Amino acid sequence: MNYHLVLTKRCNLNCKYCHGGEETGPDTEIQYSLDDLAAFLNKDDEIQLMLYGGEPTLRIPLIVELMDKFPQARFMLQTNALLLNKIPEEYAKRFHSILISIDGPEMVTDGYRSKGVYQRVLENARWLERIGFKGDIVARMAVSQESDIYRDVTHLLNLREPTFKHVHWQLNVIWDAEGNWQDFDKWVEESYNPGISQLVEEWVDKMEQGVVEGIVPFIPLVFTMLTGEASTMRCGAGIDTFAIHVNGSIGVCPISPDWEFSIVGDILTSDPKKLRNIMSVEEPCPSCEEYGVCGGRCLFTNKQRLWGEVGYNKVCNTVKHLTSTLRKQIPRIEKFIEDGLISLEDFKYPEYNNGCEIIP
Numbered sequence: 089m090n091y092h093l094v095l096t097k098r099c100n101l102n103c104k105y106c107h108g109g110e111e112t113g114p115d116t117e118i119q120y121s122l123d124d125l126a127a128f129l130n131k132d133d134e135i136q137l138m139l140y141g142g143e144p145t146l147r148i149p150l151i152v153e154l155m156d157k158f159p160q161a162r163f164m165l166q167t168n169a170l171l172l173n174k175i176p177e178e179y180a181k182r183f184h185s186i187l188i189s190i191d192g193p194e195m196v197t198d199g200y201r202s203k204g205v206y207q208r209v210l211e212n213a214r215w216l217e218r219i220g221f222k223g224d225i226v227a228r229m230a231v232s233q234e235s236d237i238y239r240d241v242t243h244l245l246n247l248r249e250p251t252f253k254h255v256h257w258q259l260n261v262i263w264d265a266e267g268n269w270q271d272f273d274k275w276v277e278e279s280y281n282p283g284i285s286q287l288v289e290e291w292v293d294k295m296e297q298g299v300v301e302g303i304v305p306f307i308p309l310v311f312t313m314l315t316g317e318a319s320t321m322r323c324g325a326g327i328d329t330f331a332i333h334v335n336g337s338i339g340v341c342p343i344s345p346d347w348e349f350s351i352v353g354d355i356l357t358s359d360p361k362k363l364r365n366i367m368s369v370e371e372p373c374p375s376c377e378e379y380g381v382c383g384g385r386c387l388f389t390n391k392q393r394l395w396g397e398v399g400y401n402k403v404c405n406t407v408k409h410l411t412s413t414l415r416k417q418i419p420r421i422e423k424f425i426e427d428g429l430i431s432l433e434d435f436k437y438p439e440y441n442n443g444c445e446i447i448p
């Protein structure tokens with residue numbers, strides 16, 4: 089199974105849309121021993137550790153220790169990349185995928201994340217390329233009201249040195265709406281949805297030249313539409329993906345250590361086999377016409393509804409705009425596959441759950 093391993097709750101940034109950043113004190117660090125962790129993980133047949141925080145690179149010696157202790161595990165990393173180049177090269181190269189937080193052009197990224205961040209992130213992504221990192225480098229955007237999805241995704245996709253093989257984004261729509269958005273409806277109507285439409289159209293146009301660009305949310309949704317194979321919750325929360333919090337408790341999702349509903353066990357007493365499929369989404373998802381494609385978007389949001397029912401529907405409407413826009417292009421995509429310009433294989437992503445939630 090996949091485990092988001094929270095290495096620390098501390099972070100070295102304090103981004104505008106984030107609730108983290110300022111955590112201090114002993115409760116912010118791992119309170120269990122690696123032997124306890126091993127006793128739990130060794131009951132599992134296939135171990136994937138997705139290193140998470142806070143900012144996991146604040147604990148580089150721990151990253152090294154984990155990689156030495158679990159040589160059979162597959163590793164993923166989600167990082168703000170400021171300290172990425174401090175990871176010893178041979179350990180950095182062991183990651184299957186590295187999700188790097190960057191929100192778009194310098195003005196947007198620095199506006200949300202702090203001045204100078206954009207340049208440091210690019211420099212450290214270049215370092216990854218220089219040391220011969222062969223894994224997937226994903227630009228992972230947090231999208232909020234200063235974002236222009238068309239401009240920002242296009243900017244990141246077109247960067248060279250460093251090249252982001254994939255671009256993924258998540259809408260800033262989990263926490264309460266107050267203060268985060270001045271006018272979410274207007275932004276969706278005038279900026280986000282039209283931007284998605286334009287991105288989809290240009291993405292499919294490129295397929296005519298045999299190129300399927302790495303826009304993460306589009307790729308697996310099209311795979312589902314092409315094959316008809318329904319998807320479950322795409323982030324895997326509550327199914328085969330869990331979070332191990334710093335106190336050793338096991339939750340369905342890494343962002344909710346303090347929500348009682350989300351804690352389903354702990355590393356001292358739980359058996360990984362009994363965790364699988366422990367929680368699933370509730371209505372309206374199972375009855376939604378897009379359930380097989382969407383999968384329910386976000387288990388945490390489905391359970392907590394911090395935006396209320398009205399807000400929940402507003403976010404669903406962005407999902408439905410995305411899925412309907414992609415669906416209209418399926419005949420063209422099928423034709424490109426039939427003509428041998430691209431293949432179904434191009435839409436098999438991710439190879440393993442790498443922390444991309446897929447549905448923004």
Ligand code: SF4
Pocket residue numbers: 372373374376377378379382383384385386403404405407408
């Ligand atoms: S679109 Fe909304 S209601 Fe439908 S499956 Fe996705 S999250 Fe659930």
Ligand code: SF4
Pocket residue numbers: 323324325340341342343385386387388389445
């Ligand atoms: S999509 Fe939602 S449930 Fe899944 S990992 Fe992210 S916050 Fe948690």
